[in-house]
Amino acid sequence: MWKVFGPKAERVPADPELAALTPAELRERTGCTAAVRDVSFDVRKGEVFVVMGLSGSGKSTLVRCLTRLIEPTSGSLAIDGEDVLAMDRTRLRALRRHRAAMVFQHFGLLPHRSVLDNVAYGLEIQGMSRAERREKAAEVVVKVGLEGLEDRKPGQLSGGQQQRVGLARALAVDPQVLLFDEPFSALDPLIRREMQEEVIRLHHEEHRTMVFITHDLNEALRLGDRIALMRDGRVVQLGTPEEIVGSPADAYVRDFVRDVPREQVITVGTAMRDPEPGDHDSGPALGPSATVSEAIEAVARSGDPAARVMDRGRLLGVVDREGLLGVVAGTASGPDTGTASGPDTGTASGPDTASASGAASGEAAALR
Ligand SMILES: Nc1ncnc2c1ncn2[C@@H]1O[C@H](COP(=O)(O)OP(=O)(O)OP(=O)(O)O)[C@@H](O)[C@H]1O
Numbered sequence: 622m623w624k625v626f627g628p629k630a631e632r633v634p635a636d637p638e639l640a641a642l643t644p645a646e647l648r649e650r651t652g653c654t655a656a657v658r659d660v661s662f663d664v665r666k667g668e669v670f671v672v673m674g675l676s677g678s679g680k681s682t683l684v685r686c687l688t689r690l691i692e693p694t695s696g697s698l699a700i701d702g703e704d705v706l707a708m709d710r711t712r713l714r715a716l717r718r719h720r721a722a723m724v725f726q727h728f729g730l731l732p733h734r735s736v737l738d739n740v741a742y743g744l745e746i747q748g749m750s751r752a753e754r755r756e757k758a759a760e761v762v763v764k765v766g767l768e769g770l771e772d773r774k775p776g777q778l779s780g781g782q783q784q785r786v787g788l789a790r791a792l793a794v795d796p797q798v799l800l801f802d803e804p805f806s807a808l809d810p811l812i813r814r815e816m817q818e819e820v821i822r823l824h825h826e827e828h829r830t831m832v833f834i835t836h837d838l839n840e841a842l843r844l845g846d847r848i849a850l851m852r853d854g855r856v857v858q859l860g861t862p863e864e865i866v867g868s869p870a871d872a873y874v875r876d877f878v879r880d881v882p883r884e885q886v887i888t889v890g891t892a893m894r895d896p897e898p899g900d901h902d903s904g905p906a907l908g909p910s911a912t913v914s915e916a917i918e919a920v921a922r923s924g925d926p927a928a929r930v931m932d933r934g935r936l937l938g939v940v941d942r943e944g945l946l947g948v949v950a951g952t953a954s955g956p957d958t959g960t961a962s963g964p965d966t967g968t969a970s971g972p973d974t975a976s977a978s979g980a981a982s983g984e985a986a987a988l989r
Pocket residue numbers: 626627654655656674675676677678679680681682683836
């Protein structure tokens with residue numbers, strides 16, 4: 622998909638010479654800005670897919686293109702196999718009302734309506750009867766922790782509470798996909814953390830598919846099953862938090878993740894070495910998805926020289942003190958080039974497969 626703003630935007634993706642220009646050259650030659658450049662990815666059912674990047678990298682434009690709030694310049698787009706670009710206005714409206722609900726940074730609440738009526742708003746637009754929608758809204762209000770505040774007006778709520786109303790309103794329509802556009806960036810850090818935990822909880826309880834925009838790396842790492850890191854309209858790396866932190870695709874990504882405590886993101890499944898004779902009967906046991914940080918704590922507590930990485934009773938590998946220190950020091954390799962011979966330590970990662978245009982073979986083509 623491409624989204625180009627400016628005069629005769631369609632010629633940019635169609636012309637390889639224009640498409641190859643840097644953003645500054647493109648602006649100079651054509652007066653156009655390519656906000657989304659040749660981006661391709663799929664969002665899997667039930668995952669939290671994070672779109673991360675600095676201001677101006679194209680995140681909002683990309684996510685607005687997903688429901689055609691912004692019309693893509695070229696490319697293709699499908700939800701559940703259905704061609705979104707072919708939808709007429711009626712079907713598009715149905716998509717936005719029923720299937721893909723958006724939660725915005727500035728809440729977008731109706732100031733003169735109560736919490737309950739704000740939450741019920743999406744259902745009202747759908748044409749649901751008053752009694753039915755209020756009943757449904759009341760259920761969702763409880764789900765997001767706003768019980769007792771149903772009759773308040775948005776102005777009588779804190780920022781965090783207002784965002785819960787925004788979240789409840791989106792959830793009330795029971796959408797297939799929730800799209801979050803920097804929903805928590807106006808909240809103070811503690812409330813923000815609380816809301817992130819709320820999203821994680823809802824995700825675990827409901828397995829709802831979520832696309833989440835943020836410019837905050839910690840938020841991306843905390844929430845994302847996979848992260849698409851954008852720069853100048855391109856996706857420079859797409860991978861799990863562990864792949865992005867452990868195997869940055871280029872110098873830009875490396876710089877971006879430089880200050881992340883690796884031991885909190887890298888798993889023992891990646892950091893482990895092959896078992897050696899004698900490893901079997903000593904050391905604490907951990908699952909392959911435990912973090913290095915958890916392994917350090919386990920080893921420190923037990924006093925053993927190493928921890929065993931076990932999966933359903935089978936010994937997969939061993940993480941010893943040296944290996945654990947290597948992760949903390951940044952001298953150990955990341956998921957794709959890991960010294961460990963562990964089974965399946967990562968899917969699409971590393972410089973080749975995670976590159977911008979979505980050539981990654983593992984990424985299917987919901988958006989192309
Ligand atoms: N309507 C528009 N007309 C022209 N250029 C636009 C328009 N909307 C966005 N852009 C440009 O497209 C690029 C991407 O903008 P976008 O808002 O998608 O970035 P972002 O990553 O969401 O940034 P932020 O985090 O600041 O919201 C920017 O260079 C922006 O100036």
